[in-house]
Amino acid sequence: MDYSQFGAMLPELIILGLFLIVFLFDTFCGEGQKKMLTPFTTILFGLATVAIWLIPSSGEAIFGGMYVDDTACKAMKAILNIGVFIVFLQSAKWTESDEVAIRKGEFYELILVTLFGMYLMISARHFLLFIIGLESASLPLAALVAFNKKHYESHEAAVKYILTAVFSSAILMAGLSYIYALSGGSLYFGDIAEAIASGSRSGLLIVGLAFLIAGIGFKLSLVPFHLWTADVYQGAPTAITSYLSVVSKGAAAYAFFIIFVQVFGAVYSDLWEWMMYAVIILTITVGNLFAMRQKNMKRFMAFSSISQAGYIMLGVMAGNFGLASMMFYIFVYIVSNLGAFAVISAIENKTGKLSMDDYDGLHKTNPWLSFAMTLAMFSLAGIPPFAGFFSKILIFTSVTSTGSMALYMLVLIALINTIISLYYYLLVVKAIWIKPGDAKVEAFRSSTGERIAIWLCVAGIVFFGLVPYIYDYCYDAVKTAYGLLI
């Protein structure tokens, strides 16, 4: 075999290289340069992001089709990179805090490894590769969740995470084994797709599909596979929470789409459409219902992210057109959610306050943070002229494109749910702007990294709805990769 094939997986190589550099730097640099690590990594990663965004995708399938790097995958990776970059920025302050400072190298390395795993998930066209990617994306996260040694919550979150994660991967593999039974002996996506298309609708297949949904739905935290989410988000360090809530979700969503549309597309309408139908409705609704009551901001964001995942999954119901909208939605979701998390972590790093009640009258002391938070909330709630509005409408449009009445009803339910979500997002706005009384958070100046992160997110929220650049990018990527959409 010729090793030139590796050249085709350039994004992975870049991340891997970055990982090595950071690792070596972290290992061999003296105490003096330690503090350089954060800006060093962040800047390098920023460059990597730009690079991945710019370099054209090879578009070829290598290792006998185990791995492809088509335009869509690359676009997705680029979007994820942006997320990670913002996470790095906003966590810069936190990594300097004395309990983390010594171990911050590990933080970056683990994040990079998981990112690498996600790349594999995205590009995998063979279940073995996919599983490897999935696991390498989820196992290091357990370590990251446990990163706050001093905090008990961190440990509890970690144990909850690891146990459920292993359970779900076990279920996933069990499901895979059933699929394998029907696959005609191959684990390549393409072969399985043919086998399924020609094969019969056996109970084995159904159970296999259900387990697959469960297995990947775990990472997307779809209801009822979501229960770990809230606890883990609450316990994990805020940087990790934001990472979990956006980046790993995005990757999983993309992989989910690839697997179900490309592999099981043949049995969409008669088998898993209805499974997803139920799951999506449950996800959106239950997520909203839980979010209504939350007082702890991180937990609140956890449930909101659950219902957002439901909206993301709408894209799965709409074919390739849905994929484009879904990628755009993920991008917007990344900027909005990270914007919110940037504010939360800024306040937490400064004052350690996490309860929504602490945000009362925030605008009196920190007008800019309040402004950013408000925009983020509006965008998450899908209110024009912010990006969230456009992403929501685009995904709804794509879902209704098939014109089946059932999907119209699905959209209607989703729309009605937006009312509930608007309610609890407005609760935050209310706390910030309307609640009487003096501010509980004193005025402070947030660190450079956080400020840059917030600015990036606000810019994304404001501009990338009004300017359709990103959407066109995703659309073209998907179009060149998988052909005509509408």
Next chain:
Amino acid sequence: MGITLPILILAIPFTMFLVLGIGGVKMPRKVAGVIGILANASLLAICYTVAFRYFFSGDTQFIVDGVRQQLQVFDVTWLAFTERLVVKIGFLLDPICAMMLVVISTISFMVHLYSWGYMEHEPGFQRYYAFLALFTFSMLGLVVATNIFQMYIFWELVGVSSFLLIGFFYKLPSAVSASKKAFIVTRFADLGMLLGILVLTFYFPTFNFIDITHNTGNVLASTGGATFLGASVLTWALVLIFTGGMGKSAMMPLHIWLPDAMEGPTPVSALIHAATMVVAGVYLVARMFPLYLVEEASLQFITWVGAITAFYAAVVACCQIDIKRILAFSTISQIAFMMVSLGVARPDIHEGLGYMASMFHLFTHAMFKALLFLGAGALIHAVHSNNYTAMGGLRKYMPITHWTFLIGCLAIAGIWPFSGFFSKDEMLSAMFSYSPFWGYWMTMVAGLTAFYMFRMYFLVFWWEENPHYKEHKPHDAPWQMSVPLLILAAVSCVAGFIPFGHFVTWNGEPYDIHINGQVAATSLTVAIIAIAFAGWLYWKKNDKPSLMRQALPALWTAAHRRFYWDEIYLFVTRKIIFGGICKGIAWFDRHVIDATMDAFASMTQFLSVKIKGMQSGSVQTYVVWYFLGALVLAAITWICIL
């Protein structure tokens, strides 16, 4: 004729309204008064010119071989609903219009002059004149209306100006409530009128009076014999339109606002609630008379309403204490008189004598009723009370008022040679020739009229002197107030000799009027008996009245309380509409509809609390959910698919 004068007729009062209304606050009251009076003088001149030209010039555009023409001097589009339903503002000149121009401008001028003395010391003098101007404008616009919609527009405007003038003393709650009552009752009647117009134009889409009254046949045809709840739609339309008239002219059962309207300044009562606005209903019917002729039933309705009202009002007037109220009820009954005589007018009975007669009475009544009101104003001005109990034996103190008032009473009682005699005689003869029953009925009413007028007259001017004249001595009013009295008295004396039939008839063809001796004799005797009876009772202070009162206490109180109409209305509005419907709906809104909306919210909250057990915090329950979820998903699909 040129359009200058007609336009001026509308323009002058409106400009006055704007000038006095906006600039009035700044200008001293003298200036405002002078401006108002001068403007009205010019208005008077113009109106007379127009009227006299119409009647006497003999110009072919006014009269063609003896038949008086209807002439649209101008007619400009104001608002186009559809191609055929176009609202225009115009000036229709015909006999009744010309007559009304004379009446309105005369009385208005008198009142302006009178008010200068009467209202001199009231605050808001300028505002008062502005409102008077507004009223004059609207009333003129009403009478010159070329189409029913223009009439409706100005109908509303007179309503609002009457509202403003009744509520002139806006600090008094009584005045405010009276004005509200007046506006709302008439508004309710106007709703009827609007509906009538809607129905009429739905079948025969035009507003123009001339089109309507000259093509009555087509109107009837256009309805195609459609009926609604038993009556033909045309009858409905006409009766509904007449409802508007009932409201303005205070026919039963919509009369209740007029007595309270006496809360307004007395000159206003003279102008609006005696002479001009309240006869708008009569004018409306007269205006559309040819159409009413088509529907016998509608005329019947008018007759009945008029007759009942006339009697009711006369009876009530006998038992009032407040002299303005007495006059108000007498106004109601007199207008009812006109209504009846319109109702009994038929072309085949003396060429529609009733029509001419009612217009004649409208004219004379305007004069002597204005006279009476202004006289009453003078009295009130002198003794600062509305009740005859505060008066008595005033003839020595205020001679001018006394004599003019007497003339007014004689006129309204229908004593020869005063104007009332002639007009009333025409009306009665019309009624007799239509049906003796109505004839006798209305004669009786005429007798009652004579009685209550002279009851008031004697109680005010004879009876016995009120003790507190000692401390402050009543005296005649200043010249601004006396002059109008004298003028009007003079008119009331001579107006009867006008050959009215030459001017105003239902179809424009003039004819001579002749006294029907038998009718005249009857009514005259009845009147004289009534007056004598009144004199016997009230000439000198005695206890006969109180004895009578004790004889029939129930009747007296009932009549005194106007047979409890107000109470009934209060019950309906307060209890049923406000307490029942409105409160009910408001309650429904808050506790049913709004509650449902809130229920959605609280339901969601409730759910979110209910399902919180799912998030128990223990990994194993999580996994149970997880696993069962996957299995259930699979199971359901399996059951559904295979």
Next chain:
Amino acid sequence: MDLSMLWYLVPSVIMFTAGVFGFITRRNMIAMLISLELILNSADLNFVIFNRFLFPGQMEGMIFTLFAIAIAAAETAVAIAIIINIYRSLGNTDINSAKEMRH
């Protein structure tokens, strides 16, 4: 005598259910981890069986199984590490004591 595929699948199913049951019922985290291993292994077993009986010509299932075993090992390692952390801070490995965050 040669056994049909069913005879091999039965133990794997038993392992699977036993694993799930154990994971749900046992209170000790280590025990839970062991039951997890059972589930994983049953999945691996499936792969092998299907590969052996259905697609004798190919090796995909076998190879997948090898990787899966490695992954399972890694998972166990991480899990053990975290459980040790918990043990440090709680003094026991009872899953019920890790219920701080809820609702």
Next chain:
Amino acid sequence: MMIGLACCSNSNMKSIRGVMVAGSTVLLAMSIWLVVDFLGLRAAGDASEMLYTGSWMWYAPLNIHLAVGVDGISVLMLLLSSIIVFAGTFASWKIDPLPKNFFLWFCLLSTGVFGFFISIDMFTMFMFYEVALIPMYLLIGVWGTGRKEYSAMKLTLMLMGGSAFLMLGLLGIYWHGTPEGGVHTWNILEISHNASIDPSWQYLLFCFTFVGFGVLGAMFPFHTWSPDGHACAPTAVSMLHAGVLMKLGGYGCFRIAIFLLPAAAQELAWIFIILTGISVVYGAFSACVQTDLKYINAYSSVSHCGMVLFAILMLNETAMTGGILQMLSHGLMTALFFALIGMIYGRTHTRDIREMGGMMQIMPYLGVCYMIAGFASLGLPGLSGFVAEMTIFFGAFEHSELFYRIFVIAGTSSIVITAVYILRVVGKVILGPVQNDHHRELTDASWWERLATVSLIVCLAGIGFFPNWLNETIRTSFMPIIDALNSVF
């Protein structure tokens, strides 16, 4: 288009009053200029459906354009909005706290309104619609009075609920609006030309869109947000909301629901006629027993806006024209009402009519203005309300079926009830003896308040005296819709 730019620049302004005043004045001037120019073009014989049309591709894959254009109706609506923004700026002269943010959100709100009226692309229309909705939450929540948090939340959520249905309806129209193989479009005109939505879908979509807009039009039973919302909102916001925002509902109803779905409109109008007919009478009756000035006015708004939808649903030219006239008249009138109530409240610090009285003696100017507004509201000739209501009644009564005519009669009865509750307030608060002695030293209107009120009164009287040019402008603009309706049968 110019207006759009104008208010965009406006919305970025920092809120030194001067800037704000300048902005709104420029806005007013521009819209007046626009109206004049528009009439000029029409007079010059430019008979195209929309003028000043422009279209820029936005989201190419979905064929979403930023398409703008105006016809007679939208021009008038723009004029109305700019007048009210102008008056509202003066009415909220002394807003605090955070005047900057207030005016910022206020401008965002007006941006939404203007954008809505000028856009002829369903997507942008919907976007501006929501842009106009959301600032309400903060405006009421932060600067409001009373149970502001509850009311703001309720208002926002109910309106969002409405727009949820609306969104679905629009999506349906988008996907079914073009014949097979055609490129899907959001452009209203193109869709109406295609006229390819099959009836079975039209019925569903009509219900969705009409309910969606109806919620904003305060249609029974979706009106309950309006009393609380108006009662708690600050003056300028009540003005803009009742004056303009509620009109978006009516505007959308005919511009989208009826124009694009004529068959369904013909079939299903009766359902909504019943609902709106109810809300006309219902609102009037429940206004009779309220004791809070703003509640009274809010319920009367329910009644009047019900009248608007009622007229539009009659689907004949005259009635629809009347509906638009009613929009204009009610917009100005209710804005005037809220401005006055705000001024009175600012002085007396109560809105309870039982605690007020004899304002005429204390602040004659405001008293007179209030009476004028009242007369406009109860339809006095010479003011705009009369024109609008009469056009509606006569137009609606043209309807060929007795059923509808009966409803018209029910509707007409509202003019009496209106008189009742208006006079109730006027008699209690404005006239009569002074209720509360330390109201005596209160001052009359200041110059900016006079400016705000006069500008509105002049417009009211203007429409009342010379209605016909408006009438013509609107009538001609309805032609396409009428044609669409006739083309069905």
